[in-house]
Amino acid sequence: MTDRTNPTEFSPSTLIRLERAEALCARLGGRMTQQRREILGLILDAETPVGAYDLLEKIKTPDRRPAPPTVYRALDFLLEHGLIHRIERLSAFVPCTHLMQDAPAHDPDHCHEHDHDTCLHTAQFLICRTCKAVTEIAESSVLSTLRDICRDQNFVMQGASVEVIGLCADCAAKARPARKAAHKQADPASS
Numbered sequence: 488m489t490d491r492t493n494p495t496e497f498s499p500s501t502l503i504r505l506e507r508a509e510a511l512c513a514r515l516g517g518r519m520t521q522q523r524r525e526i527l528g529l530i531l532d533a534e535t536p537v538g539a540y541d542l543l544e545k546i547k548t549p550d551r552r553p554a555p556p557t558v559y560r561a562l563d564f565l566l567e568h569g570l571i572h573r574i575e576r577l578s579a580f581v582p583c584t585h586l587m588q589d590a591p592a593h594d595p596d597h598c599h600e601h602d603h604d605t606c607l608h609t610a611q612f613l614i615c616r617t618c619k620a621v622t623e624i625a626e627s628s629v630l631s632t633l634r635d636i637c638r639d640q641n642f643v644m645q646g647a648s649v650e651v652i653g654l655c656a657d658c659a660a661k662a663r664p665a666r667k668a669a670h671k672q673a674d675p676a677s678s
């Protein structure tokens with residue numbers, strides 16, 4: 488929690504990612520307004536998923552009190568343009584992983600780049616229950632399995648956000664130091 492006197496002051500890495508987001512928006516025909524940019528910057532700067540209410544609090548200044556719909560509209564825009572994802576389980580938002588990659592190269596496997604309409608609402612997340620870290624995984628086999636199941640059920644799939652709850656590697660290690668030591672000696676197949 489930093490004291491944010493100037494709400495548009497972001498870390499250098501966030502500024503680079505905002506630039507990337509702006510270029511992506513332009514390619515999709517969207518306009519990155521000051522408000523949208525600020526909301527996205529706050530989500531990028533945060534280490535854990537951010538809720539709409541937290542965002543509202545963060546953009547509030549003594550002489551500026553944006554109304555909740557302003558924030559929701561900005562979030563909708565960012566969601567529609569594949570820049571952020573909503574973690575339903577936490578009612579909070581995370582940046583899409585393709586903004587977080589520091590290499591400018593395209594990841595052809597990442598859903599948002601190639602098949603915008605069908606893949607925008609599909610993503611998979613590993614959510615750590617302890618530290619709230621969210622890792623986005625772009626595993627195409629998960630999606631194709633879900634598609635096959637839906638086809639068999641004659642179900643028209645419109646979105647598929649998979650949220651896996653558990654402990655990240657760090658938190659799992661901290662939670663069970665004794666068992667981890669024991670595992671090292673044990674035969675992995677017998678566990």
Ligand SMILES: [Zn+2]
Nearest residue numbers: 583584585610
């Ligand atoms: Zn994504």
Ligand SMILES: [Zn+2]
Nearest residue numbers: 615618655658
């Ligand atoms: Zn964790």
